[in-house]
Amino acid sequence: MLIRGRAHRFGDDIDTDAIIPARYLNTSDPAELARHCMEDADPQFTSKIHPGDIIVAGKNFGCGSSREHAPIAIKAAGLSAVIAHSFARIFYRNAINIGLPILESPEAAARIQDGDEVLVEVEEGVIRNLTRGETYDIIPFPPFMQELMTAGGLMSYVARKVGKNV
Amino acid sequence: MGMTMTEKILAAHAGLDEVRPGQLINAKVDFVLGNDITAPVAIEEFRKLGLERVFDPERIILVPDHFTPAKDIKSAEQAKILRDFAREYGIKHYFEIGRVGIEHCLLPEQGLVAPGELIIGADSHTCTYGALGAFATGVGSTDMAAAMATGELWFKVPETILFNYYGHLQPWVGGKDLILYAIGDIGVDGARYMAMEFTGEAIAELSLDGRFTMANMAIEAGGKNGIFAPDAKALAYLEGRVKRPYKIYTSDPDAEYAQVKEYDAGKIAPQVAFPHLPENVKPVTEVGEILIDQVVIGSCTNGRLEDLRVAARLLQGKKVHPEVRLIVIPGTQEIYLQALREGLIEIFIEAGAAVSTPTCGPCLGGHMGILARGERALSTTNRNFVGRMGHPESEVYLAGPAVAAASAVRGRIAAPEEVL
Numbered sequence A: 001m002l003i004r005g006r007a008h009r010f011g012d013d014i015d016t017d018a019i020i021p022a023r024y025l026n027t028s029d030p031a032e033l034a035r036h037c038m039e040d041a042d043p044q045f046t047s048k049i050h051p052g053d054i055i056v057a058g059k060n061f062g063c064g065s066s067r068e069h070a071p072i073a074i075k076a077a078g079l080s081a082v083i084a085h086s087f088a089r090i091f092y093r094n095a096i097n098i099g100l101p102i103l104e105s106p107e108a109a110a111r112i113q114d115g116d117e118v119l120v121e122v123e124e125g126v127i128r129n130l131t132r133g134e135t136y137d138i139i140p141f142p143p144f145m146q147e148l149m150t151a152g153g154l155m156s157y158v159a160r161k162v163g164k165n166v
Numbered sequence B: 001m002g003m004t005m006t007e008k009i010l011a012a013h014a015g016l017d018e019v020r021p022g023q024l025i026n027a028k029v030d031f032v033l034g035n036d037i038t039a040p041v042a043i044e045e046f047r048k049l050g051l052e053r054v055f056d057p058e059r060i061i062l063v064p065d066h067f068t069p070a071k072d073i074k075s076a077e078q079a080k081i082l083r084d085f086a087r088e089y090g091i092k093h094y095f096e097i098g099r100v101g102i103e104h105c106l107l108p109e110q111g112l113v114a115p116g117e118l119i120i121g122a123d124s125h126t127c128t129y130g131a132l133g134a135f136a137t138g139v140g141s142t143d144m145a146a147a148m149a150t151g152e153l154w155f156k157v158p159e160t161i162l163f164n165y166y167g168h169l170q171p172w173v174g175g176k177d178l179i180l181y182a183i184g185d186i187g188v189d190g191a192r193y194m195a196m197e198f199t200g201e202a203i204a205e206l207s208l209d210g211r212f213t214m215a216n217m218a219i220e221a222g223g224k225n226g227i228f229a230p231d232a233k234a235l236a237y238l239e240g241r242v243k244r245p246y247k248i249y250t251s252d253p254d255a256e257y258a259q260v261k262e263y264d265a266g267k268i269a270p271q272v273a274f275p276h277l278p279e280n281v282k283p284v285t286e287v288g289e290i291l292i293d294q295v296v297i298g299s300c301t302n303g304r305l306e307d308l309r310v311a312a313r314l315l316q317g318k319k320v321h322p323e324v325r326l327i328v329i330p331g332t333q334e335i336y337l338q339a340l341r342e343g344l345i346e347i348f349i350e351a352g353a354a355v356s357t358p359t360c361g362p363c364l365g366g367h368m369g370i371l372a373r374g375e376r377a378l379s380t381t382n383r384n385f386v387g388r389m390g391h392p393e394s395e396v397y398l399a400g401p402a403v404a405a406a407s408a409v410r411g412r413i414a415a416p417e418e419v420l
C-alpha cells in the first residue's frame, strides 16, 4: 500500500478531546464528525487539509477516551494516515479495527515538518520525505495485526469467524 | 517464573497455563459494556453481521449515562438506539433513567464485577473494576461489536508496573491524591500499554471507594488496566452483591515487573493537577492563588458515597463562595439515596450547591455545567484536557473531594484545613 500526502504537524499527547470534542458526540455520523476533526488542537484544521493529507504527531497520540469517533473523524475528513512517535493504546486498537493506517516512527515524527510531502510504503516499512529527500523506518506491526488489517479490519475478521459475510 | 495477577487472569481466559508480556492472545470475556456514546457505533457494526442473537444476553451491559437524561434531540436518538437494541436482543443489564448511574460506579455496586473476571468496556475508564481484582480494560466500539458477537477479543498481554505505597495516609488524603501523585511521577504515557498493580500499607488503609478512584485513573497514565489484590475489605464489599462463584488471583512472589515504584504515602499531601494534563501535579500547599468559577464533585472517579461524605464534612454549616457554582452529582441512584438518608444532600443544598441526578454531564463537557470562555473549574473528575468541560479556552484543575469542597467555600483552590 502507498500513501501520499502533505504533512500537518501536531505536538505530544494529542488527546481524543482535541481530535473530536465531546460536544459533538451526540452523533456518530462520520461526515458530521469529520467537520470538527482536530478542532480543539487547531480550529482552522479542516479548512487547511486536502484529501490524502497526513497527520504527524509526537508521543502518545490519541490518549484519553475510548471514543472510536476520533479515528472515524480523521478517516472521514479524508486524511490518509497518522504518523506518530507513539500512540495511546485504545486509539491504536481502534485505528487498526476500523482500517485507519497508523504508523509508529519516532524518527519520522521528529524530522517531518509542516507541509512536507510524504510518501509511505507500508509493506516496505519506510516513510519517504519527498520534500527533504530523507527516509525513515516504521516500527512494524505484529503479524496478527497485519492479518487483521489485511482482512479489512476486525469486523470482516469476525464475520468470517461467525460465518457471515459483511 | 511466576506470573502477575493480570497475566494469570488473561491466561485463564485464553485457556492457557501461562502467558508472557507481549504475547497476543484471544480471550473469552465475562462482560461487555457500552454507553450512550460508544454503543450506538458498536450496535451499528453488530447489526451488519446479521446475527439473530448476541453471544450471551446476560453478559452485555448497556448504560446510557453520558448525555442522559437526554440533553437534546440528537442525544435522545443515541440513547434510543441502546434501548431498542436492549429490547430486541433481550439484554438483561440495560439501565433506564431513574435506575441508571455512571457506569463505573454502577457496575461494581450492582454486583456485575467479581475478582478474576475479564471485563471489557467501550469506555476508557472501564479499568476502574481492577479495584476488585478483575482484569478490566477500555476498548473501542468495533471491539465491543466483535465481543458482543463472539464473546471473545484479542489482547496483547501487558507488562506490569508495581506501585508500592508504604507508610500511612495523611489526613484528607484519598485515592485521588495517591493516583495523581503517581501520574505526576510517571507522566501521562508512563504506563502506556501496561498494567498498573497497586499494593502497600497505605493501599490496605484505603477504602474500596478510594481504590476505585485509583484504578479508574490508570488510563490517565496510559495504562491498560489498574489492579489490586482483593483483601478482606474487598470481600466485604462483594458480600451480598456478587452471588456467582469467582476466583481470586494474586501475583506470585517471583512475578516479573517491568518496574517497581516505591512511594512514601506519609509524604503525599492532597494533590492538584493543573491544566491541561493530569500529569501537571502539585501538592495543594504549593498551588498559589487560583480563583475558580465552578467546582464539580462527581464522576466515575469521585462520585461515590465516601467522596460525598468527605465533601459534606467540610461543607457542613458553611456556604459556597458567592462567586462560585458548586455542582454535586452522586454517581448512582443508590449513592444518591444513601447520601439523602445520611443528610449529606441537605448539607450540600444548605451550603448553596446544585445537586443533580446521576450523569456524566459536565465531566466530558456534555451538559449540566459547561464552562464559558475563560472560566476556571476545579473538578473531582479525571481529565483536564483542553476543552474537556466546555469552551476550549476554559481551564480544569483536578483534585479529590476534600480540596474540591474547601475550594468551593474559599472561592480559590484551597487546602481542606483552611475551612476547618
Ligand code: SF4
Pocket (backbone or CB within 6 Å): B066, B102, B103, B104, B123, B125, B299, B300, B301, B359, B360, B363, B364, B381, B382
Ligand atoms: S464520568 Fe466522565 S470519565 Fe467517567 S464515564 Fe462519564 S464521561 Fe467518562
